[in-house]
Amino acid sequence: MPASLSLPSIAAAREALAGGDLVRAGDIADARLAADPGDIDALEIRAMVASVRGDHATAERTLRAAIAAAPGRRWPRGDLARLLTAQGRKSEAERVLHAALGADAGNPDAHAMLGSLLVERGLPAAAAPHFERAIALAGRHPQLLGALGHALLRQGRLDDARPLLEEASRAGPGALLPIVHLAELEERAGRFETAAALLDRAEAIAAAEGRDVTLQRAALLARSGAAGNALALLDTQAEMAGPALLLRGRLRDGAGRHAEAWDDWTRGKAMLAAAGGRRYPAATVRAEAEALAGFFTAERVRALPRAGLRTDVPQPIFVLGFPRSGTTLTEQILASHSAIRAGGELPFGHRLRDLAVTLAGGEGTFPAGLDAMLAADKAHWPALLRDAYLAMAEAAGLTAPGAAFFTDKMPLNDLWLPLLRLAFPAAPVVLVRRHPLDVLTSVVAHDLTHGFNCGYRLEDAARHLALVDEVVARYRAAGVAVDHELGYEALVADQAGETARLMAAIGLAMEPAQLAFHERETVSPTPSYAQVREPLNDRSIGRWRHHRAALEPVRPMVAAAMARGGYAA
Numbered sequence: 001m002p003a004s005l006s007l008p009s010i011a012a013a014r015e016a017l018a019g020g021d022l023v024r025a026g027d028i029a030d031a032r033l034a035a036d037p038g039d040i041d042a043l044e045i046r047a048m049v050a051s052v053r054g055d056h057a058t059a060e061r062t063l064r065a066a067i068a069a070a071p072g073r074r075w076p077r078g079d080l081a082r083l084l085t086a087q088g089r090k091s092e093a094e095r096v097l098h099a100a101l102g103a104d105a106g107n108p109d110a111h112a113m114l115g116s117l118l119v120e121r122g123l124p125a126a127a128a129p130h131f132e133r134a135i136a137l138a139g140r141h142p143q144l145l146g147a148l149g150h151a152l153l154r155q156g157r158l159d160d161a162r163p164l165l166e167e168a169s170r171a172g173p174g175a176l177l178p179i180v181h182l183a184e185l186e187e188r189a190g191r192f193e194t195a196a197a198l199l200d201r202a203e204a205i206a207a208a209e210g211r212d213v214t215l216q217r218a219a220l221l222a223r224s225g226a227a228g229n230a231l232a233l234l235d236t237q238a239e240m241a242g243p244a245l246l247l248r249g250r251l252r253d254g255a256g257r258h259a260e261a262w263d264d265w266t267r268g269k270a271m272l273a274a275a276g277g278r279r280y281p282a283a284t285v286r287a288e289a290e291a292l293a294g295f296f297t298a299e300r301v302r303a304l305p306r307a308g309l310r311t312d313v314p315q316p317i318f319v320l321g322f323p324r325s326g327t328t329l330t331e332q333i334l335a336s337h338s339a340i341r342a343g344g345e346l347p348f349g350h351r352l353r354d355l356a357v358t359l360a361g362g363e364g365t366f367p368a369g370l371d372a373m374l375a376a377d378k379a380h381w382p383a384l385l386r387d388a389y390l391a392m393a394e395a396a397g398l399t400a401p402g403a404a405f406f407t408d409k410m411p412l413n414d415l416w417l418p419l420l421r422l423a424f425p426a427a428p429v430v431l432v433r434r435h436p437l438d439v440l441t442s443v444v445a446h447d448l449t450h451g452f453n454c455g456y457r458l459e460d461a462a463r464h465l466a467l468v469d470e471v472v473a474r475y476r477a478a479g480v481a482v483d484h485e486l487g488y489e490a491l492v493a494d495q496a497g498e499t500a501r502l503m504a505a506i507g508l509a510m511e512p513a514q515l516a517f518h519e520r521e522t523v524s525p526t527p528s529y530a531q532v533r534e535p536l537n538d539r540s541i542g543r544w545r546h547h548r549a550a551l552e553p554v555r556p557m558v559a560a561a562m563a564r565g566g567y568a569a
Helices: 010-018 022-035 040-053 056-069 075-086 090-103 108-120 124-138 142-154 158-171 176-188 192-208 214-223 227-235 242-254 258-276 282-295 298-303 327-335 348-360 368-374 381-395 413-423 436-445 450-456 458-477 488-493 495-506 512-519 543-565
Strands: 315-320 405-408 429-433 484-487
Touching (some): 010 022, 075 108, 090 108, 108 124, 124 142, 176 214, 192 214, 214 227, 242 258, 242 436, 258 436, 258 450, 282 368, 282 413, 282 458, 315 327, 315 413, 327 488, 327 495, 327 512, 348 368, 348 381, 348 413, 368 381, 381 413, 413 429, 413 458, 436 458, 436 543, 450 458, 458 543, 484 488, 484 495, 488 495, 495 512
16 A cells, blocks of 8 residues: 555545644644655645644745745745735735746736735835736626725726725625725815715724724814814824824824824834834945945946937826925926826836846846946847836826826935936936925825835934935936926925926926916825825925924934035034
């Protein structure tokens, strides 16, 4: 009799597991794996037993062994991605899911999970195609429809998001999230009564589940002009999660309770960082920034080839600047022009970086490997970067006829500026500046995942702001051009004059609608959406002074950036 026939069966292991007998299930898996280390079913049992016991190390090791033993199976990668996500190791989970799709592009579970991680990371434009693919593969399941609707909502595509969220709500009338997201959609569109009615529905569902919609209710009250009521509602909460603390902090700051506001912000950020496993890899970021700034010297910038102009499609306008510096406002002004389409926060710049790494020969040879572009037979590389970018823009619907330009305001594209310039030497580049201490105050007050998660600690945000400002200054000194520098404070002081100068840099005449940008129907997808629906005002200028003592430790870190922007120390 073959040895395998004398072993306990997988069916017996599953029965033991279902009955809660982890010892027997584990013993069966161990016995079978001793006979055959590649027994995929036994590996599954061992991973399940380890997960139930909370032995994450064994579960991870077993799942990786299962992937190696059966690379065509979907479940090991899916379970590994879920395990890593639950531990807060979300960047690793993303890599597992990308590998899963590389092995099997028709895996709807991997598409859905990757889409969810990308939305959480603030990349809804990158997430939406994954949800669309999951729906095409698995059908119009309410959870997938709601997830796609949420991703579109996060992009500000309200008209596209609404029918999906409504369909998800109809298909699962007891589901909370589609109704909450519909309420947010109506709030963003300024239909406050409709949003309130939807929250009433959501509240009944949440109460039955032991949950609440207090945060959403407070956000709606604040947005509809009842900030005092919103603050009173949040002040009644004994325990609060990170997002609620950030909102209460902003409301307290507006009410003059500045010390309490700062305390809310720092506690809220710490909670969000811990929950999401978010940390700023300072040494890694500085090393890459130094490598880029050291590579793109004046001599090399002059020698590197550039892509030619593609006249068959609209061209990008790159809006650079640190998060909360006024880039959303700048995009809103630009997109109020009849020849400019709003692109929002496009993840294409970082993807060009990834393509450039591949062209250079891999991480170990980037950016130095780009020297190969100086060889005559490699001079086509910038055109590859250009066409890859435009292909992604086309997939996002940004190159359709009807506009001459589209905006790309992804925060901190600044680091990839030389690559953008190689691909688009004639594209307008606008750098937005704002007082660094006002920027840092606003970063502390909002949940931002951009900038390698630098926004979860004040010191990290200041360190990254200083680094990016220094790198851009070195790029510009080497001849990597910025076409126009726009000061937030100058724009507030002279809206018409600064808008005219901005448009002159783009090469278009200013249009009257740009001075009434707040009346534009399309809603910004960023946290600044409420502000850009209001006329220009100076309420945010000098806000840092209320938090002078808290900011004092980082002032030396951003002193050079303040000097470059002409801000008094």
